Amino acid sequence: DAGVIQSPRHEVTEMGQEVTLRCKPISGHDYLFWYRQTMMRGLELLIYFNNNVPIDDSGMPEDRFSAKMPNASFSTLKIQPSEPRDSAVYFCASSPSPGLAGGKQYFGPGTRLTVT
Amino acid sequence: AQSVAQPEDQVNVAEGNPLTVKCTYSVSGNPYLFWYVQYPNRGLQFLLKYITGDNLVKGSYGFEAEFNKSQTSFHLKKPSALVSDSALYFCAVRDMNTGNQFYFGTGTSLTVIP
Numbered sequence: 001d002a003g004v005i006q007s008p009r010h011e012v013t014e015m016g017q018e019v020t021l022r023c024k025p026i027s028g029h030d031y032l033f034w035y036r037q038t039m040m041r042g043l044e045l046l047i048y049f050n051n052n053v054p055i056d057d058s059g060m061p062e063d064r065f066s067a068k069m070p071n072a073s074f075s076t077l078k079i080q081p082s083e084p085r086d087s088a089v090y091f092c093a094s095s096p097s098p099g100l101a102g103g104k105q106y107f108g109p110g111t112r113l114t115v116t
Numbered sequence: 117a118q119s120v121a122q123p124e125d126q127v128n129v130a131e132g133n134p135l136t137v138k139c140t141y142s143v144s145g146n147p148y149l150f151w152y153v154q155y156p157n158r159g160l161q162f163l164l165k166y167i168t169g170d171n172l173v174k175g176s177y178g179f180e181a182e183f184n185k186s187q188t189s190f191h192l193k194k195p196s197a198l199v200s201d202s203a204l205y206f207c208a209v210r211d212m213n214t215g216n217q218f219y220f221g222t223g224t225s226l227t228v229i230p
Contacts, residue, residue, distance in 0.1 A: 031216065033218065042220075042223055043206065045218070048215075056215060056217060093159075098210060098216050103148070103210065103216070105160075105208075105218060106162070107159035107161070108159055109158065
């Protein structure tokens with residue numbers, strides 16, 4: 001398995017532009033998580049899905065952020081409009097159900113977003 | 117409330133010495149506990165987990181962790197540190213009672229001094 005795939009790996013955009021981050025989870029995993037990591041705030045959970053349904057989006061900073069999971073093999077995190085304070089590394093992770101050996105998370109390599 | 121605490125932002129240890137990275141947790145019910153490591157410019161990588169059974173769990177790269185229910189702790193240990201162990205370490209708990217969400221600690225930066 002190729003692991004969790006994220007694209008793009010790096011994104012540089014100007015303030016006000018729309019940004020879309022993409023994630024392909026590991027096949028067979030029914031949980032998908034989006035995290036944001038910054039020096040100031042550490043690792044923050046933004047939203048997670050179970051069987052393509054959003055379960056908890058309380059970590060989404062504001063209405064400028066939205067996430068979708070149209071099918072089991074694809075998810076997007078969109079920021080519109082983007083702001084410089086959104087600059088961070090965004091990680092996607094997937095996991096199987098906990099009953100399957102505890103259901104550990106597998107992380108993607110991350111997308112480094114820079115908003116100028 | 118569910119939470120994970122890593123009381124040390126930074127741990128320094130000399131190469132060859134034993135290392136400990138501390139973690140305590142608070143979760144209702146039986147916890148599923150994890151340790152992850154993050155190297156610079158990389159995603160988090162799984163090290164080890166505790167689900168049930170023996171309180172001493174062995175994981176990747178010679179790391180182990182001890183589950184202590186009475187102290188609600190899950191400290192990461194290694195008998196002899198390597199310079200290549202220098203990285204950011206995260207403790208996490210998966211809460212089975214509230215949607216199977218993961219809760220991560222704030223991370224501990226480990227520096228192994230040659």
